[in-house]
Amino acid sequence: MRAAFSRELVRLGQTDTNMLLLTGDHGYALFDDFRKECPAQYINAGIAEQNMVGMAAGLARAGFRPVVYGLSAFVPVRVLEQIKLDVAHDNLPVIFVGDGAGFVYSHLGTSHQSTEDIACSRSIPNLSVYSPADRFELAVCMEAAYRSQSAVYLRMGKCDLGDVHVAAPPASVGGMLEVKCGTAGDVTFIATGSLVSTAIAIADDGYSNASVWSAPFIKPIDEKQVTSICERSQVVVVLEEHSVLGGLGSVIAEIASEFAPVRILRIGVxxxxxxxxxxxxxxxxxxxxxxxxIAERIRYFLAGL
Structure with missing residues (x-):
């Protein structure tokens, strides 16, 4: 997925010379191709993430298309106030990329683990939240972010877990993607990011008739599609490498409670x-x-119904 991200940066940079990449002193090897192909469009803002967001806001006002890159523990979590006031408040088209979401930087401790970034960012007006599961979804999300007229936070989790699609999926902003077809019935899985592949594996092992949906778009999300899925299910299991408070599970539960009440098991941190x-x-x-x-948690939950 990181290789796909690098390719998308180069593609967008070559297509639009107003696209600028800002980094907080991270991602040197990741940006080798971009620096080679678009050297005048690369800015290392140093370890000063708050200033970097303010710089991006000013560049956006001047007609540039800034992409702001950092570890997700810092972008968006450390710079949430700057994103809110400098960018989102004035509806500026800045793309924020948070790499290493969830437990990717596990050995660096709590300061570098990021399990609250979706909850923090999705409550900010004018800020969309994307969470791709593989290189194909990453390309779709990058293109959607570039075409957006407002701010976007793109969350990248564990990048070497393999593909969940065999080719680029047809996708629209807000829509979920069915990665395992099933029949309407007892259990439906909805997952995002790194846990989509886990959801597929669990469904293959014990729930052969279950559908598995990937949610690359957390905000906006197609409420009609979510409602339809909930209406066809007895139980919806939501998986995410993020806190159970305020993440994808909360999004699905909020929609279901209003339009299609169903039993929902939220699996996360x-x-x-x-x-x-x-x-x-x-x-x-x-x-x-x-x-x-996760499989045991699902069995225990279903046994109690």
Whole structure:
């Protein structure tokens, strides 16, 4: 997915010389191709993320299309006030890219883990939130972000988990994508980012008739589509490498409660910090987001109905 991101940056930069890439002293190897192909469009703002957002706002006012890159623990979390007041308040078309969302930077501790970024960003007016699951969704999200007339936060999680699509999916902004076709019935899975592949694996193992939907667009999201999915399901299981408070599970529950009440199991990070540092796989296991723990949680939930 990071390679796809690099390719999209180069493509957009070559297409539009007003597209500028700003980084907070991160991503050197990632931007090698962009710096080679579009050297005059690259700005290293240094470890000063708040200033970088203010710079991007000024550039957007001057007619440029800034892409602001950082680790998701810093962009958007550290710079939330600047995003809100400098960019979103005046509806400026700035693309914010938060890399390493969730537990990707697990060994660096709580300061670099980002499990609250969706909740923080989706409550800000004029700020869309995208969360691609693979390189195909990343390309769709980058194109949608570039065409947007307002601010977008694009969240990149674990990037080496493989594809969930076999080709570029037909997608519209706000729409979810069916990655495993099933029949209307008991259980439907909705997932985003790194947990889409896990949802597919769990459905293949024990829920052969279940549909699995990927949600690359958290905000906006097609409420009619969500309503239709909930109406056809007895239980909806939502998976995300993010807090259960304010993330995709909350989005689905909010829509369902108003238009199509259904039992919803929200699987994500509970209301706590990580207890220890370790590998990405260790952190997923500590928080009960590994495949076996998720499957057991679903079985327990369904048994209690």
């Amino acid at each position: 509970r209301d706590r910090f990580s207890h220890h540092c370790g590998s990405y796989e260790y952190l997923r296991k500590e928080h009960g987001l590994d495949r076996l723990a």
